[in-house]
Amino acid sequence: MRRLWPLLLLLPACELHCGPKAGPLPTFDANHAYDLILAYEKLGPKPVGSEALARAMTWIRQELETSGAKVLVQEVKVRPPVGPEVMARNVIGQFDPDKKERVLLSAHYDTRPFADEERDPKKQKQAVPGVNDGGSGTALLLGLARALKHSRPNVGVDLLFLDAEDAGLPHQAGSYCLGTQAWAKNPVPAGYRARFGINFDMVGRIGATFPIEGHSGARAASVVAKVHAAAQALDLSDYFPRQSAPFIIDDHVYLMDGLGIPVMDIIHLTPEGRFPPEWHTLQDTSEFISRDVLKAVGQTTLRVLWNE
Numbered sequence: 001m002r003r004l005w006p007l008l009l010l011l012p013a014c015e016l017h018c019g020p021k022a023g024p025l026p027t028f029d030a031n032h033a034y035d036l037i038l039a040y041e042k043l044g045p046k047p048v049g050s051e052a053l054a055r056a057m058t059w060i061r062q063e064l065e066t067s068g069a070k071v072l073v074q075e076v077k078v079r080p081p082v083g084p085e086v087m088a089r090n091v092i093g094q095f096d097p098d099k100k101e102r103v104l105l106s107a108h109y110d111t112r113p114f115a116d117e118e119r120d121p122k123k124q125k126q127a128v129p130g131v132n133d134g135g136s137g138t139a140l141l142l143g144l145a146r147a148l149k150h151s152r153p154n155v156g157v158d159l160l161f162l163d164a165e166d167a168g169l170p171h172q173a174g175s176y177c178l179g180t181q182a183w184a185k186n187p188v189p190a191g192y193r194a195r196f197g198i199n200f201d202m203v204g205r206i207g208a209t210f211p212i213e214g215h216s217g218a219r220a221a222s223v224v225a226k227v228h229a230a231a232q233a234l235d236l237s238d239y240f241p242r243q244s245a246p247f248i249i250d251d252h253v254y255l256m257d258g259l260g261i262p263v264m265d266i267i268h269l270t271p272e273g274r275f276p277p278e279w280h281t282l283q284d285t286s287e288f289i290s291r292d293v294l295k296a297v298g299q300t301t302l303r304v305l306w307n308e
């Protein structure tokens with residue numbers, strides 16, 4: 001017993017009581033994230049229920065497993081407003097699944113089945129590439145997974161890839177975010193809990209900024225404050241103007257309703273509520289993706305995780 005004393009005195013108090021400390025803050029690899037965007041684009045448009053979406057799900061799963069995440073898939077039947085009932089698949093990649101204190105990061109990985117923002121009625125029937133609207137959030141989460149492969153924060157991290165987000169009709173309430181609605185009511189793993197969440201949607205476009213979306217400001221102000229503090233510490237505040245923007249029904253609203261935790265939506269829109277010009281058109285391709293924007297959002301998010 002006496003011999004142990006010098007050894008114990010060398011250990012900092014936290015090593016004895018709180019387990020291992022967080023690893024060093026990783027750098028978000030924007031080139032890797034951009035390569036992920038190109039890989040996503042190459043799979044083609046991914047409307048809910050499509051073969052291309054199934055291939056994307058397999059690819060996401062492999063990427064998560066390569067990064068050391070524990071992967072779970074939820075299969076759930078959904079009925080989009082147009083077309084038949086289809087199987088939707090939500091994928092969750094968990095880092096340090098045994099940790100009780102967790103942060104949820106989410107994005108949809110399906111793309112819109114119709115380009116209804118096109119002027120030409122023939123084009124309106126085609127599926128969008130969705131490289132920013134679907135691809136950027138997916139690439140961001142997979143880029144974060146790669147960063148977490150080698151270094152971890154104090155909290156457990158869950159990366160949630162949501163299906164059937166973008167098959168809704170603008171004037172039909174509840175027709176968007178079908179995968180999220182199912183997961184939020186009946187999460188996988190069962191009884192899922194997190195401190196808070198951040199949802200990413202359209203986070204790759206050249207020139208993007210992310211003012212405070214309405215529901216995020218009203219119901220997730222604590223998360224908005226975390227993101228603003230992290231961005232400020234990294235000198236990236238220009239990407240996150242402290243300016244209010246309109247209320248958007250996105251995955252975060254259903255996650256807040258279902259889980260009872262604050263969830264911020266990091267979404268590219270103007271303070272007037274306009275989305276990028278390629279939104280829901282056939283022009284939503286990698287031509288308009290910026291490594292700098294992906295880097296700013298990815299690095300800010302890592303900093304938020306490491307501040308926990």
Ligand SMILES: [Zn+2]
Pocket residue numbers: 112133166280
């Ligand atoms: Zn969309």
